[in-house]
Amino acid sequence: NEPTFDDAAFGEQHITKGIGRLTKHVFEDGKGSYITTDKGVKLLDMTSGIGVCNLGHCHPKVSEAAAKQCMKITHAQVNIGFSAAQIALLRELIPILPHPSLDTVFLWNSGAEAVEAAVKLARAATKKQNIIVMQGSYHGRTCATAAMTRSKTIYGEGHGPLMPGIFATAFPYYAQFGLPADTPVDKLVDMSLFQLKLTLSQQTAPSDTAAIILEPVLGEGGYVPAPPAFLDGLRKVCDEHSILLICDEVQSGFGRTGTMFAVEDSGVKPDVLIFAKGIANGFPLSGIASTSDIMGRQKPGTMGGTYAGNAVACAAAKAVIEVFREEKVLDNVAARSKQLFGFLNDLKNSGSKAGNLIQDVRGRGLMVGVQFQDADIIAQSQNEAARKKGGAGQIAPKVVQECVKRDMLLLSTSVFDVLRFIPPLTISETEMQEACRIFGESLEAVAK
Ligand code: PMP
Numbered sequence: 001n002e003p004t005f006d007d008a009a010f011g012e013q014h015i016t017k018g019i020g021r022l023t024k025h026v027f028e029d030g031k032g033s034y035i036t037t038d039k040g041v042k043l044l045d046m047t048s049g050i051g052v053c054n055l056g057h058c059h060p061k062v063s064e065a066a067a068k069q070c071m072k073i074t075h076a077q078v079n080i081g082f083s084a085a086q087i088a089l090l091r092e093l094i095p096i097l098p099h100p101s102l103d104t105v106f107l108w109n110s111g112a113e114a115v116e117a118a119v120k121l122a123r124a125a126t127k128k129q130n131i132i133v134m135q136g137s138y139h140g141r142t143c144a145t146a147a148m149t150r151s152k153t154i155y156g157e158g159h160g161p162l163m164p165g166i167f168a169t170a171f172p173y174y175a176q177f178g179l180p181a182d183t184p185v186d187k188l189v190d191m192s193l194f195q196l197k198l199t200l201s202q203q204t205a206p207s208d209t210a211a212i213i214l215e216p217v218l219g220e221g222g223y224v225p226a227p228p229a230f231l232d233g234l235r236k237v238c239d240e241h242s243i244l245l246i247c248d249e250v251q252s253g254f255g256r257t258g259t260m261f262a263v264e265d266s267g268v269k270p271d272v273l274i275f276a277k278g279i280a281n282g283f284p285l286s287g288i289a290s291t292s293d294i295m296g297r298q299k300p301g302t303m304g305g306t307y308a309g310n311a312v313a314c315a316a317a318k319a320v321i322e323v324f325r326e327e328k329v330l331d332n333v334a335a336r337s338k339q340l341f342g343f344l345n346d347l348k349n350s351g352s353k354a355g356n357l358i359q360d361v362r363g364r365g366l367m368v369g370v371q372f373q374d375a376d377i378i379a380q381s382q383n384e385a386a387r388k389k390g391g392a393g394q395i396a397p398k399v400v401q402e403c404v405k406r407d408m409l410l411l412s413t414s415v416f417d418v419l420r421f422i423p424p425l426t427i428s429e430t431e432m433q434e435a436c437r438i439f440g441e442s443l444e445a446v447a448k
Contacts, residue, residue, distance in 0.1 A: 007038055022411065023404055030057025033424050033431045035409070044408040046423045046435050051219075051251045051367070054278035055323050056424040062281045062319045069315035076311045078107075079304045085311040089318045093279075096321065097289050098261045099269040104295035107287040107309025111250035111276035112140025114286035115213075117303065118272045119144060121290065122211035122244045125297040130204040132196075132212040132243075134171040136221030136414070139213070139248055148213070151221040152415055167203045170195035171214070173224040175416045181360040181371070185227045193233040206241035211272070216262035219251040222414035223369025224362060228266035235268045244271040244294070250286070251367070254278030255324060255425050258333045258365030265364070281320050285313035333365045333425050336432050340368055340421060343436040347443070354440070354447040357395055366425055372396060372417040395446060402442030408435060 007026045026038040033056055035043045048054060055062060069085055076083035086107060094103050106121075108114050119131055131148065133139070139148040141155055147162030149155045156162055172188035174181055179188075200206050212234055218224040238245040247270035252262035256278060259265055263273070271294060276286030287309070323329065341361065348358040360371040372395040396412035396419045403410045413420045423435065 022400065022409070032056035032058075033427050041407060044431065044435055044438065046403075046408060046410045046421050048422050048424050049282065050277070050411070051256060051422045052277045053282050054254050054256065054425045055281050055320060055329065056426045057282070059281055059319075059323060059426070061323050062316050065319035066283060066312050066316040069312045072311075074310075074312050075307075077306070078308050083309060083311050083314065085314040085318075086309045089309075089314040089321075092318050092321045094289075096260050097273060098264045101269070101291045102273055102289040104292045105287055105289045106295070106303050107285065107314070108305060109284045109286060109307050109310070109313075110140070111248075111274070111286050112142045112145040113305070114250065114274045114276055114288050115139045115145045115148065115248060116142060118213070118246050118248075118274050118288045119148075119211070120302070121272060121288065121294065121298060122246065124299075124302065125294045126210040126242065126244060128208055128210040128243075130165045130167060130209045132167050132169050132199060132204065132209060134214045134218065134221075135168050135176055136171050136173060136218050136224075137168075137213070137215060137248075138220030139250075149220075151413075165204075167199055169199040169212075171218055171221070171224070172227055172230050173218060173222060175222065175371070186229070189227050189230045189233065192230060193237075196234070196237060200237070200241070206243065209241065209243050211244040211246050212238060213246040213248055215248045215250075215252060216266070217252040217257060217364060217367055219367075220413050222371070222416050222418045223367060223420045225257075225262070225364050226266075228268070231263065231266040231268040238271070246270060246272040246274065248274045250274055250276040251422075254320070255329055255333055256365055256367045256422070257363075258330060258337060260324070260330075262364065262367075279320060280313045280317040283310070283313035283316040285310065285317055327426070329425050332427075336423070336425075336427055336429070337365050337368070339429065339432050340366070340423075340436070343440075344368070344370060347440060352444075352447075354443040357443065357447055363421075366421065366423055366427075368421040369413070370396075370419045370421075372419075398446045399439070399442050402445045403438055406438045406442060408438040408442075410439070 008024045027035050028038045029036040035045050133148045135150050138151045139145040144163040146156045147166045150168045170192040172192040174183040216226050247263045249261050253275045272288055272290045274288050279285050344361040347355045357372050359373040363369050396417045400410050400412050411420050
């Protein structure tokens with residue numbers, strides 16, 4: 001246990017083994033789409049720190065706003081008084097939420113905390129208990145949110161009993177039905193809505209069900225957008241049974257899918273919206289938004305937390321919204337999305353050995369998934385070695401490692417064999433070209 005001057009070795013020794021880690025790099029600096037390590041290696045970051053640094057690392061305007069706030073007041077505790085930084089943020093945030101009726105907000109720190117806040121709100125507002133989640137969902141790693149997470153067993157394994165009262169229903173993702181990638185979306189929507197009917201008649205009665213929660217783009221479960229008809233169907237079921245519809249936009253929110261929030265695309269109004277990650281570009285901030293009626297059903301004192309809606313994080317988040325406006329970030333998402341989809345689809349259709357490994361390219365904006373032709377994936381996800389890796393398939397993790405060798409960070413996801421591109425939304429055309437080149441080379445190396 002001698003102390004060592006090698007930071008990675010020190011980290012390996014003194015940081016919990018409970019953290020799974022993609023690389024042994026030590027990140028020291030971040031600027032835009034690149035991270036520099038303590039050894040001076042410059043990495044192209046196609047992860048944005050898992051969809052957080054949507055404006056790139058250390059966006060000057062965001063960092064400046066945070067630094068300025070640091071000199072004013074860092075901790076304006078919300079159970080003691082109002083925070084000026086929080087009010088200033090909410091004046092900018094509320095107008096960009098996906099529906100004008102979502103005008104009441106509670107801010108917290110992490111995505112999982114915000115999900116828990118939404119569950120408490122739904123229970124208090126409906127006076128019902130049970131929550132329906134989607135098969136393949138990810139909502140966090142706390143005891144409550146691990147219970148709600150159905151993307152991989154690893155998140156709950158060995159940590160039970162988790163929070164009771166959670167029931168899973170089908171999400172319209174072909175792989176979860178064991179169907180081919182070209183299964184018509186209408187069929188998947190019909191099958192999923194039918195499964196929901198069964199869930200409400202076989203598992204949790206509507207009169208016991210407080211909320212249905214979903215990610216408008218299934219994130220850790222495989223980067224699968226929910227078809228608008230599915231969201232529409234969920235809305236109808238929720239209205240019929242006085243169940244709240246909760247959209248977890250922790251990963252899909254803040255411009256990631258080309259609109260400020262992914263649910264906007266469907267025109268469906270959620271009763272509760274959950275946001276985090278991209279809101280403050282790297283500062284810990286999350287929250288929920290709902291109607292004043294629903295939010296008004298909670299008793300004073302039931303919500304709050306020491307760091308809830310920290311002033312520095314709020315100042316950063318206000319700057320984030322201003323940058324979206326001033327730098328026309330969503331226009332860049334549209335252009336770079338077209339570029340990335342163009343490259344991936346061309347590769348898939350090229351007839352090359354590497355291209356033939358690709359089964360499906362999907363997603364929206366710059367939340368893009370690539371699924372591989374890994375037929376035996378379910379079997380693999382149940383074998384011990386694959387489970388130890390977190391369940392991902394054979395090809396994606398190998399491609400990721402080839403990318404890392406070429407100094408690019410990329411993540412795999414889900415029990416299916418899926419890679420996900422989550423670059424900064426500010427990525428330039430040249431940087432995206434470079435990412436495509438590295439990805440192409442890496443896939444070729446795996447296909448050999
Ligand atoms: N919900 C979704 C959809 C997420 O993607 C995540 C994080 N990947 C969470 C909740 C949990 O957020 P956090 O890690 O900040 O607790």
